[in-house]
Amino acid sequence: MSSRVITFGNFKGGTGKTTTSTMVGIELARRNLKTLLVDLDPQGNATNLYLKTKENVDNEIVSFNKTLMAGIKDQDLSQTIINILPNLDVLPSSADFSLYPRFMETVSGNYNERVWYFSKLLKEFKETYDYILIDIPPTISLITDSALYASDYCVIVLQTQERSLQGAEAFINYMQEQVIDTFKAPTLDLIGILPVLLKNGAPVDNSTLEVAKELFGKENIFDITIKNMERLKRYDVTGVMFKDQFDHAVQNVYENVATEMISRIGAIENG
Numbered sequence: 001m002s003s004r005v006i007t008f009g010n011f012k013g014g015t016g017k018t019t020t021s022t023m024v025g026i027e028l029a030r031r032n033l034k035t036l037l038v039d040l041d042p043q044g045n046a047t048n049l050y051l052k053t054k055e056n057v058d059n060e061i062v063s064f065n066k067t068l069m070a071g072i073k074d075q076d077l078s079q080t081i082i083n084i085l086p087n088l089d090v091l092p093s094s095a096d097f098s099l100y101p102r103f104m105e106t107v108s109g110n111y112n113e114r115v116w117y118f119s120k121l122l123k124e125f126k127e128t129y130d131y132i133l134i135d136i137p138p139t140i141s142l143i144t145d146s147a148l149y150a151s152d153y154c155v156i157v158l159q160t161q162e163r164s165l166q167g168a169e170a171f172i173n174y175m176q177e178q179v180i181d182t183f184k185a186p187t188l189d190l191i192g193i194l195p196v197l198l199k200n201g202a203p204v205d206n207s208t209l210e211v212a213k214e215l216f217g218k219e220n221i222f223d224i225t226i227k228n229m230e231r232l233k234r235y236d237v238t239g240v241m242f243k244d245q246f247d248h249a250v251q252n253v254y255e256n257v258a259t260e261m262i263s264r265i266g267a268i269e270n271g
């Protein structure tokens, strides 16, 4: 077995990358698929969400063993991993990870080598997990380059508004021109573009979706769209909950996202 590595991207901030990667991670784990969420964003949003989620479930405060940056310096990430739920682990990020690009300059003078480095560190997990999901910041940097180089697949998270559309377009061009053509990413492929609705069916949603279909091809847009759900915003504060009908409604949506994602991967792999 070798894991499938998937990055969730868009060069626009706040489009739902972290929400999608963390919720899909929970859903994959519930299917007994061993999943690792790699948080490569120094903001640590995914890490915080998962740590709060673990606190809800286990009723105890969790703390870091070791930061991601410290693990990278030691060339061993295994000590940094934290278990969140059955089948779900996180490689947690924190603010010191913003030093990664500067640290890597001391490792190699060659930019391509710096890009390749992180994928080598991930190798030790490739036989352990079914899925490795990577959450990245919304900016072009060595961090995003390293994530995409290490990935087999990418899901573009598109919030239905003009700037997110521009961010998605820039991201796709960047994947092709930089990551595949220049850095020679060995396996990177686009799973599709996942729409996150701004206003649940308002004209802005429909018109952005129409433009996206024209721009990226209808076949590249996920059939499922993620509605705007207040409950997701609350999870920023409380962590993911598994209690009432609103929690179940949220989880139901990401169950469908995971199903479509797995089926799209199957279609790519079976030609």
Ligand SMILES: Nc1ncnc2c1ncn2[C@@H]1O[C@H](COP(=O)(O)OP(=O)(O)OP(=O)(O)O)[C@@H](O)[C@H]1O
Pocket (backbone or CB within 6 Å): 012, 013, 014, 015, 016, 017, 018, 019, 020, 041, 045, 136, 137, 138, 196, 197, 226, 227, 228, 229, 230, 232, 233, 234, 236
């Ligand atoms: N479907 C949704 N319905 C309602 N709120 C949502 C939805 N998806 C995401 N959000 C909220 O929108 C905000 C931004 O989402 P998120 O942090 O996932 O974006 P991001 O793309 O990871 O941002 P960044 O680029 O800063 O990393 C968060 O407060 C999140 O809770």
Ligand SMILES: [Mg+2]
Pocket (backbone or CB within 6 Å): 017, 018, 019, 041, 045, 135, 136, 137
């Ligand atoms: Mg994020």
